[in-house]
Amino acid sequence: MATTESTSRRGRVLVVSGPSGVGKGTLLKRLFDSAEFPLRTSVSATTRAPRVGEENGVHYWFMTREEFVARRDRGEFLESFEVYEGGALYGTLRKTVEESVRLGDWVVLEIDVKGARSVVAQIPDAVTIFIAPPSLDALRERLTARGTETREELEKRMAQASSEIAQSDFYRYRIINDDLDVAYEELVAVMREVARS
Numbered sequence: 001m002a003t004t005e006s007t008s009r010r011g012r013v014l015v016v017s018g019p020s021g022v023g024k025g026t027l028l029k030r031l032f033d034s035a036e037f038p039l040r041t042s043v044s045a046t047t048r049a050p051r052v053g054e055e056n057g058v059h060y061w062f063m064t065r066e067e068f069v070a071r072r073d074r075g076e077f078l079e080s081f082e083v084y085e086g087g088a089l090y091g092t093l094r095k096t097v098e099e100s101v102r103l104g105d106w107v108v109l110e111i112d113v114k115g116a117r118s119v120v121a122q123i124p125d126a127v128t129i130f131i132a133p134p135s136l137d138a139l140r141e142r143l144t145a146r147g148t149e150t151r152e153e154l155e156k157r158m159a160q161a162s163s164e165i166a167q168s169d170f171y172r173y174r175i176i177n178d179d180l181d182v183a184y185e186e187l188v189a190v191m192r193e194v195a196r197s
């Protein structure tokens, strides 16, 4: 049931980008667990296969390319892109974002740079945050240690990383995730600024 507080709260759209393996998921999980802010995740849709431990409706809505394209053609996505060339499609469901904003929540979109540009074109007051690695070597180490990609997928992610980092000027906030605790404190400081704005 909606409380007075939730109905008077201003809904917001937060866009978080950064190369795969930089630590977006790790930082955001901590932020969600802290429960300091009225955050809600936007579960994206994708045509990629689930990784071990990933659940439908929790990590992504996993769907076939046919279903994805049909839903895209019906206008169900706020944005959708092939994030890695020749790879899977990823997209943000319009309904999730609209519902969250209506409820006064802060909906977090963990999306790539193309997606971020598309969202800002449609929602100019979206808050954009870029998480950068301390170096490309550190990024490679993290991706390797995570061990969730094949060699080929890892190389695709590394190839994309430099071009994503080169576009980080587009974002209102930029956080370097070197020491996790320091990066987390910076993220919390950004959230507090958002809460005041």
Ligand code: ADP
Residues within 6 Å of the ligand: 018, 019, 020, 021, 022, 023, 024, 025, 026, 027, 142, 143, 145, 146, 177, 178, 179, 180, 181
């Ligand atoms: P993303 O969601 O951006 O793809 P993850 O949150 O899955 O990245 O992080 C990738 C890997 O890097 C994970 O194994 C995570 O534990 C690790 N990691 C995250 N932040 C740091 C950090 N500051 N220093 C070292 N390792 C980190």
Ligand code: 5GP
Residues within 6 Å of the ligand: 017, 018, 019, 020, 044, 045, 048, 079, 080, 081, 083, 090, 091, 092, 110, 111, 112, 113, 114, 115, 116
């Ligand atoms: P992964 O396959 O590692 O889960 O995601 C790869 C990248 O796809 C992520 O780093 C994220 O930036 C991007 N991504 C995930 N969901 C979406 C989405 O809905 N839209 C867009 N544009 N990118 C997404």
